[in-house]
Amino acid sequence: MANRRPSSRRTLDAARLHELALAYVARFATSRAKLGRYLSRKIGESEWTDPRDAMAACAEIVAKMDQLGFVDDRQYAAMRGAAMTRRGLGARRIKAQLWVDGIDEADAGEAMESAAAAALGSALGFARRRRFGPFAAARADDPGLREKQVAAFVRAGHAPGLARRILAIAPGDADALAALDAEMGGD
Known part of the structure; x- marks a missing residue:
């Protein structure tokens, strides 16, 4: 045996x-x-x-x-969305992550509204972290580099138009940043 x-x-x-x-x-x-x-x-x-x-x-x-309240999809979506917004990620990326996490649209609604309201601040945080546009050491005049930067914004969930507007601001131009903030509604 x-x-x-x-x-x-x-x-x-x-x-x-x-x-x-x-x-x-x-x-x-x-x-x-x-x-x-x-x-x-x-x-x-x-x-x-x-x-x-x-x-x-x-x-x-x-x-x-x-x-029992140990799992709350609405609260989870709000927490996850806020954390991703603070990291500089846009609404599209947040929506995709919440979908992966199994959150339905009804429970994700408040988190998505919050992410949309903070779109400019989140995009500026992304630009600051990556040192793009107004936060760069020098202006990126190369069109290829500029498109790579736009692509990075898009992968992070930001709108391409907003990315191009931020990248158009010269490094250190605080007045242009303030004007963009005022135009977008002042996050």
Whole structure:
């Protein structure tokens, strides 16, 4: 008889899955979808021993965490959107990330309105961080470099028109920055 090696996969049941969910929401701000993906991954990595269906148990636990207020997609969207805005990312990038995080449009609405309202400040923060336009050491006169900078703004979620307007401002021109701020509504 050949020696059989015991399974290296850990066993998992609904009670242990609930403990994993509690530990996860205690440690991380998360959405319902992200919690569901985490629990599904844990189920896939383990040997399910509970008589109930694994995915049904997963859905029940996510619903319970939502009911208890441990998971709040609207609050998560607001927090995530504000953090991304502070990092200089635009509304399109924020919308894409919230979609990846499983936030529906109804829950993302307030975060998206906030990101749209802070578009200029966020774009200027991006320009400052990357040392583009008015924050550069020298004016970028090369059209190829200018288009690469516009592309960087677009990848960060900003509108190309706004990027071109910021990049048109000469380095150190505080008056032009103030004029752009006044024209855009003064974030």
